[in-house]
Amino acid sequence: MDRQPVLEGERLVLRPLVADDWEELYALASDPKLWELHPVSNRWQEPVFRAFFDEALSDGGALVAVDKTSGALAGSSQYRGFDPEASRVEIGWTFLGRNHWGGDTNREMKRLMLSHALKSVERVVFRVGETNLRSRRAMEKIGGRLTDRTERLDGPNGPIVHVVYEITRESFAKWPLSS
Secondary structure: OOOOOOEEOOOEEEEEOOHHHHHHHHHHHOOHHHHOOOOOOOOOOHHHHHHHHHHHHHHOOEEEEEEOOOOOEEEEEEEEEEEOOOOEEEEEEEEEOHHHOOOOHHHHHHHHHHHHHOOOOOEEEEEEEOOOHHHHHHHHHOOOEEEEEEEEEEEOOEEEEEEEEEEEHHHHHOOHHHO
């Protein structure tokens, strides 16, 4: 599976993250409101976001969303944990600038990423912070099915619990989202 494709939709172009995206992406990410419900709520701080950005860059699965109208970055998302034997990949680490909240940006970004991924795998999983109600609602809006799996990770301020959503090739094919 190509984890850094160029994907084009009606409003967005998703392309691989590059080092030169730092300044513009951090300008979006430096808004504390973006992270207030996130398990890593201090990600708006430059050193914390720098570590996130550097990891995304080195991991090789990060994409930025470019608004086709303005040419500006709208946000970012990543493919991680590609497991060909289990026919699964994870989509996550997504964030959008507030000017792209509440509209179709997340839906289009996920539709493009899901369409691409589900050509190579049967299942896409999403880990969402248990208390991140904004992201949980966004998952439900795009058809994510909450599983009974949870994951506990050690975070900088104690344990972080994630719930796991999934979208399968079969369920995605039935959505209006996938057309």
